Amino acid sequence: MNEYYLLSGYIIPFFYDIEKRTKGKTNENKISKNKIYKNNNQTPENYTFLDLTHGTKIYIAYHESNHGFLGNFVIKSNSIAEAYYLTDIIRGFYSVFYGWTPLEAGSNFYLKKLNDIPNAKWTTKDINNTTIDVNMGIEDLILVDSGVQLTKESLEDLKNFISKIYPNNDLCESLNHLLESRFLFNCFITNSYYECHYKYDRSQMPEWLKEKMFYENRYRYQTAFVAAFKGIESFFRVNDFKKHEIEKLFNNIDYNDISFDTVYIRRFEIFSGEPEEIKYGDLLAHFLKLRNTVAAHHNKKPPTIITEDSICEIQEFLIELITKALDIKSYFNNF
Numbered sequence: 311m312n313e314y315y316l317l318s319g320y321i322i323p324f325f326y327d328i329e330k331r332t333k334g335k336t337n338e339n340k341i342s343k344n345k346i347y348k349n350n351n352q353t354p355e356n357y358t359f360l361d362l363t364h365g366t367k368i369y370i371a372y373h374e375s376n377h378g379f380l381g382n383f384v385i386k387s388n389s390i391a392e393a394y395y396l397t398d399i400i401r402g403f404y405s406v407f408y409g410w411t412p413l414e415a416g417s418n419f420y421l422k423k424l425n426d427i428p429n430a431k432w433t434t435k436d437i438n439n440t441t442i443d444v445n446m447g448i449e450d451l452i453l454v455d456s457g458v459q460l461t462k463e464s465l466e467d468l469k470n471f472i473s474k475i476y477p478n479n480d481l482c483e484s485l486n487h488l489l490e491s492r493f494l495f496n497c498f499i500t501n502s503y504y505e506c507h508y509k510y511d512r513s514q515m516p517e518w519l520k521e522k523m524f525y526e527n528r529y530r531y532q533t534a535f536v537a538a539f540k541g542i543e544s545f546f547r548v549n550d551f552k553k554h555e556i557e558k559l560f561n562n563i564d565y566n567d568i569s570f571d572t573v574y575i576r577r578f579e580i581f582s583g584e585p586e587e588i589k590y591g592d593l594l595a596h597f598l599k600l601r602n603t604v605a606a607h608h609n610k611k612p613p614t615i616i617t618e619d620s621i622c623e624i625q626e627f628l629i630e631l632i633t634k635a636l637d638i639k640s641y642f643n644n645f
Contacts, residue, residue: 312365312386312387312388313387313388313390313393313423314384314385314386314423314426314427315384315385315387315390315393315397315421315422315424316371316382316384316422316424316428316437316454317382317384317385317397317400317420317421317422318420318421318422318450318453318454318457319412319420319453319457319458320382320400320404320457321380321381321382321455321456321457321459321460322370322380322381322382322459322460322465323380323381323459323460353372353379353430353431354372354379354430355372355430356371356372356384356427356429356430357370359383359465359469360469360473362396362472365386365387365388366385366386366387366388366392366396367385367386367387368383368384368385368396368472369383369384369385369386369427370383370384371383371384371427371428371429372428372429372430373428373429373432373433373434373436373437374430374431374432374433374434375434375454375455376434376455377455379430380455382454383397383400384427384428385397385421386427390423394421395482396472397420397421398482398485398486398489399471399472399475399476399482400468400472401420401489402482402485402486402488403467403468403471403472404460404464404468405489405492405496405498406485406488406489406498406629407471407629408464409496409500410458411492411493411496412458418444418445418446418447418450419443419444420453422437422441422443422444422446422450422454423441423442423443423444424437424441425440426440434451434454434455437454438451470638471636474636475632478635478636480544480545480547481544481545481632481635481636483541483544484541484542484545484628484631485541485632486541487537487538487540487541487544488538488541488625488628488629488632490537491534491535491537491538491541491621491624491625492625494530494533494534494537495527495530495531495534495618495621497578497618497621497622497626499622504577509581512578512581512619513581515581520615520617523617523618524613524615524616528613531616531617531618531621532605532616534621535600535601535604535616535621536601536604536605538621538625538628539597539598539601539605539624541628542594542597542624542627542628542631545563545628545635546559546562546563547562547563553595553599556591556594556595556598557570557591559594560590565634565635566634566637567634568590568634569590570589570590570591571589571590571591572589572590573587573588573589573590574587574588574589574590574593574630575587576588576623577622577623577626578618578619578620578622578623578626579619579620579623580619581619582617582619582620593627597620597624597627600614600616600620604616
């Protein structure tokens with residue numbers, strides 16, 4: 311039985327490119343397609359974004375709101391688990407690679423089960439009336455018509471990403487743990503911000519301030535670090551491991567340029583005095599030691615201070631593992 315699930319918090323606007331020739335030159339101006347449709351008495355049509363299996367598809371479905379026609383992701387699936395599997399990929403992708411962490415302002419759930427797929431004749435109120443698994447509150451209605459406005463370029467990147475990661479459950483699980491770490495402490499930094507501001511401000515931060523920040527955020531920092539470490543465990547398809555097993559972990563996977571001896575370039579822990587270059591295996595041992603301190607041994611007195619340097623570094627390392635495993639282009643990386 312086909313079921314439909316609408317993902318809130320993301321909207322897909324649409325634009326129409328018009329060429330205007332002035333003195334032999336072509337200027338492209340983008341105008342709202344809403345005006346085009348109204349002038350021609352037309353409405354936008356839903357389309358299939360990705361056709362994954364016989365019973366699973368992702369649509370871009372439009373409806374009419376107070377802001378004109380807006381599109382949402384709608385997942386067609388006969389399994390709620392499959393719907394959430396795809397939803398988590400979308401949320402993880404935009405958070406990790408674009409820095410667009412999902413909004414969590416709704417009073418209920420970010421995935422709304424519907425009894426039919428919306429179309430451009432529907433209003434937001436119609437979506438509310440056809441939602442069958444929750445009672446939508448005002449915050450939920452707002453999220454259907456608002457949130458991150460996605461670009462054409464990001465949609466193409468997402469399509470490529472889903473096509474690659476969808477068959478790999480372990481990488482999807484790694485991405486989800488990384489997303490949870492980002493919810494707790496978002497280390498997304500663009501290259502320009504890192505080069506022009508962050509690295510200078512961070513290098514000048516005194517030790518007393520690092521210590522104060524730790525005590526202000528101790529359990530959030532520790533949990534964010536452990537969530538990212540769980541992502542690494544999922545990547546290597548293990549529930550736990552010891553230091554002497556690290557080399558075996560790398561031998562059990564088969565991805566290009568991912569080995570015990572692959573050199574990693576630190577970008578964050580250098581501000582805590584760690585060397586810039588380190589082998590993947592040695593970095594994993596370093597993270598394992600920190601994980602054991604804050605999780606297995608409860609980080610008892612005197613506590614090991616987990617700084618934002620280590621959280622950002624373990625998140626960045628996991629991103630590097632995932633992108634290499636998927637063999638996706640380097641433009642997904644922030645640096």
